[in-house]
Amino acid sequence: MRRLPQWRVTVNSRCKRSCFYCRPSGEAVATESGTDLDPDRLLAVAAAVKAQGVDSVKLTGGDPALYGPLVDVVRRLREEAGMREVEVISRHPRIGELAPALAEAGVTQFNVSLDTLDPDLHREICGPDDHAEVLDAIRACVATGLPVKVNVVVMSGINTPEIEPLIGWCEEAGVDSVKLLDIIKDLGEGAESYERRLQIKRKMNLPDLYVPLENLAEGLRKRxxxxxxxQQGGLGHPMTVFTMPSGTKVVVKDSTAGAWYGAVCRGCPLFPCHDALMALRLTADARLQFCLLREDVTVDLAPLLDAGDTKGVAAHVEAAFEMYAAADFRKHAEPTELAGVSR
Known part of the structure; x- marks a missing residue:
C-alpha cells in the first residue's frame, strides 16, 4: 500500500493565545501575523491533493475558530473538493459557538485542546482566562453528535498528576477520544516559539517538560x-490506542516509538527530530511545508496559484507525495542512522 501523509492546512497564522509549548504561527513555520488563507487557493490545492489519493483534511492554525470563512470553506471542501473527512482542530472557545453550523456544513470530527482542569494553570499555560468557556465548547461539540477528540500535552512538573482526572472528565462529557502527546522538545530550534514564557514563568526550557509516556501507557493498559x-496512512509515529470500559479511546502518541524520514531530511542538523515526516501542510500564505522546524524546505505555491497554473501546483504536490512514499522508518532507540541522512 502506498504511504500517504496526512494533509493539514493552517488556515490562519495566529490563535490569540500563547501556550508555552507552542509557537506564534501554530503548526506553520513562521508566517506573518494576520495572514488568512484565501479559500480559492485552498480549494485549488485540495484538488491536487485529492488527485494523489488523499480525501481527508485537518484544518488547524493559528486557530480555525478565528478564521472568518471557516463554515463556507468546510462546505466547499466537502461538496466541491470531494473531501470525505474534514477535521477541525481548535483550542479557542469560539469553536463551541460554531459547532452546530460546522456540523451542518460537513465537519466529520472536532479536535479541541485541554491540558488541565485547573483554571489558574490553564491561564498560565495559554494566556487567556477562559477555562470554563473551553469546557463549554467541548460540551457543545459533543452535543452535535459528531466525534470529538481532546488533545492533552503531557508536561513534567506542570500537569502530569492531572492526566487520569482529565481522561475521566472527558469520559463523563462523552468525548470520543483523548490523545496524549509528549512535548516537542526541539520546537524551540525553529524560527519562533513561546519558550521564553516558560523560562520566565517556570525557569524551564521545553526539553525540561518532556515526559516519557511508557508509564502512563502501562497504567492505561491495566484498565x-x-x-x-x-498509524495514519502508514506514516507518522506508531500510536497505541487504548479503549476504556466507558468506550472512550485514549491515544498515546510517544515520539520515541520512531518516525519517518525522507530526502528532505538529508543533512538536517536537527535529525533525528521529534516530528519528522508525518504530514504535508499548507500554510496560511500558501506554502507546502514538510516539517515544523525548517522554512528553507518549504515550497511557495502562491505565484502558481495566483497565475491559475493548476498544472504547476499539481506537479509540486505530486513531487511532495513521492517524497513521503519513499521515506524510511527509523526507530529512535536504534543507534544506527537513516541511510543517506547525516547529523
Missing amino acids: AVAEQVV
Whole structure:
C-alpha cells in the first residue's frame, strides 16, 4: 500500500493565545501575523491533493475558530473538493459557538485542546482566562453528535498528576477520544516559539517538560478493554490506542516509538527530530511545508496559484507525495542512522 501523509492546512497564522509549548504561527513555520488563507487557493490545492489519493483534511492554525470563512470553506471542501473527512482542530472557545453550523456544513470530527482542569494553570499555560468557556465548547461539540477528540500535552512538573482526572472528565462529557502527546522538545530550534514564557514563568526550557509516556501507557493498559497500534496512512509515529470500559479511546502518541524520514531530511542538523515526516501542510500564505522546524524546505505555491497554473501546483504536490512514499522508518532507540541522512 502506498504511504500517504496526512494533509493539514493552517488556515490562519495566529490563535490569540500563547501556550508555552507552542509557537506564534501554530503548526506553520513562521508566517506573518494576520495572514488568512484565501479559500480559492485552498480549494485549488485540495484538488491536487485529492488527485494523489488523499480525501481527508485537518484544518488547524493559528486557530480555525478565528478564521472568518471557516463554515463556507468546510462546505466547499466537502461538496466541491470531494473531501470525505474534514477535521477541525481548535483550542479557542469560539469553536463551541460554531459547532452546530460546522456540523451542518460537513465537519466529520472536532479536535479541541485541554491540558488541565485547573483554571489558574490553564491561564498560565495559554494566556487567556477562559477555562470554563473551553469546557463549554467541548460540551457543545459533543452535543452535535459528531466525534470529538481532546488533545492533552503531557508536561513534567506542570500537569502530569492531572492526566487520569482529565481522561475521566472527558469520559463523563462523552468525548470520543483523548490523545496524549509528549512535548516537542526541539520546537524551540525553529524560527519562533513561546519558550521564553516558560523560562520566565517556570525557569524551564521545553526539553525540561518532556515526559516519557511508557508509564502512563502501562497504567492505561491495566484498565483498557482493548489495545491496538495505529498509524495514519502508514506514516507518522506508531500510536497505541487504548479503549476504556466507558468506550472512550485514549491515544498515546510517544515520539520515541520512531518516525519517518525522507530526502528532505538529508543533512538536517536537527535529525533525528521529534516530528519528522508525518504530514504535508499548507500554510496560511500558501506554502507546502514538510516539517515544523525548517522554512528553507518549504515550497511557495502562491505565484502558481495566483497565475491559475493548476498544472504547476499539481506537479509540486505530486513531487511532495513521492517524497513521503519513499521515506524510511527509523526507530529512535536504534543507534544506527537513516541511510543517506547525516547529523
